[in-house]
Amino acid sequence: MSSIPEIKEELVFDRPKVLADVPSHYCPGCQHGVIHRMVAECLEEFGLVEKTIAVSSIGCSVFLYNYILVDTVEAPHGRAPAVATGVKRARTDAFVFAYQGDGDLASIGLAEIMHAANRGERISVVFVNNTVYGMTGGQMAPTTMIGQKTTTCPAGRCAEREGGPMRMAELIASLDGVAYSARVAVNSIKNMAQAKRALRRTFETQIKGEGFGFVEFLATCPTNWRVSPVAANERVAKEMIPGFPLGVYKDAAKED
Amino acid sequence: MSAKRVFIKGNEAIGQGALAAGCRCYFGYPITPQNDIPEMLSSAMPAAGGQFVQAESEVAAANMLLGAAACGVRAMTTSSSPGVSLMQEAISYMAGSELPGVIVNMNRGGPGLGDIGPSQGDYFQSVKGGGHGDYRTLTLAPATCQECYDLTFTAFELAYKYRNPVLILGDAIVGQMKEPVTPREPLPIDPAEGGDWKLTGRGERAPRLLKSLFLEDGALAGQNRLLQKKYEAMRAEVLYEDFETAAADLVVVAYGSIGRIAKTAVRALRDAGLKIGLLRPITLYPFPEEALRALAAAGKRFLTIEHNLGQMVDDVRLAVRGLADSDFYGVFPGNLPTPDEFVEPIRAAAKGA
């Protein structure tokens, strides 16, 4: 019997089911949305949806729970790693992740993130670095780049006056309890593939009980950078990546 | 059947009471005068199959408490005044998110770093909210080591009954004092506790959310109305010790260690023929205002004694307003009062009017 070639089509990209099918409150071009989608995909790929407890933080992503449909507790500003510690200690079988912005994690919550990491808490932290306090209107963050203009450093961040941007992936990698720390970007397809791998590995360190997992996403905030989404995305490659080099800063699986 | 009596400090009684009450997560940060609690729980909690974490700060400890509470696991943190100030953020969020947990404050002298001696300077902080927003925490004030033990049980029961943080407000006196304590049979942990709200991972059910942010139009008002109803219902939990107030002309009002010391003075003065009684609030929130009001209506006069410059006396005056007033005698920090110190002020108040 001769076979008749037939053109079929296959759905190759659709939203993960755990990502709510609702419009988001994010500004056009805001990459929180991409990072949410990747988190949702990883939860599904690892079969974690049913046993996940998420900790949302204070920033534009406070409404994480409207989009990622898992059990969630809202942490006070900066305290997500401490709240996640309490959650994980209370429910050692749960998969626990915190999702934090740069103001939340690197400024007000610096003690909590460093110590949760140092204790090697079996939790995963998704860190979104957009170099500003997005939710409150684009003020200077600890990650704001030298010369970058914000509403509280209108002439540009000055190293002498305000210090330099904090590189969290590197700082976290220096701590003993950390199993994995990486910095990624979602500005191009190539970087997105790397980002997905890093996020998977971050989750995997918790699944395997290896230690604390951390992944820093470089992301845009077109609104507060006061540029178009496309220009904001271009800035990631032109300015952010040179100042915040991408890469894996620690991976326990690759050591000894 | 209950276990054998043990001779322990008030601090230890709280630790042991917590374990027996089913507490399985402890988070703390060192501060005098309550270090006995984390020290004993650092080994006793893991031995009981629970988790002990020495946090990086009281801010973190209280937020860990929030996290464990969100999972419906009985959890506690303990500290003393400066540390409890740092916990107010999480306590406010817990109240807003309706999360149960026990916070112990072994009150020391303040403001600021103050001293490490006993004090009741944190009364306002404990019963008036302490952190930001319109909320209340149940507050229990033990006067003996046995009460330290028993009220820790009560604290966990109330925390889960009302889904609210509960404070135990002791001081350096009751924390450091050693007394015989009769322990209770440990409570079996009820796996159904918190069944309709606690986070477990969603499994097959709809996802749950515990939060204190209510941005939509009218949402916060709705939430606060709910909370208000709960605070009203908590009034049913009032506890106080009434010592011979019925035949008294003057009622001394004092709580915690000071209540106990004042009681000794009241007893001595009664033996000397004075018509004096004592009302010792055991719950500071809810405050025994109805009991006080009834005493005021019966024509009694009041003297409030505190280890501060006058805080609870405001609540006594509010309770008896329109019917009576309260005199006040305050003990300064750095001073361990004896019953003798209270005899003269009580005698003077009894003579007054």
Next chain:
Amino acid sequence: MSRIVIDEERCKGCLLCAQVCPKAIIAASSRFNAKGYKVAEVLEAEKEKCTGCAACAQMCPDVAIKVWRSVKSKAKEND
């Protein structure tokens, strides 16, 4: 033929999809959605060029794009 479908009510017109499309077949349309965003579209004349690579969909912060890729299969091969 591979193709994409943009959910116009979800689209916020950021054009990150257009920026990343290797075939440069996406552009702003002249339509506005209910929220007032000028939505993106695949240029009608160029739509055959779509390879179904899904770059646009991955890039879209609002997960507004679905992608279908054509697969050549031999029907009834196993009959």
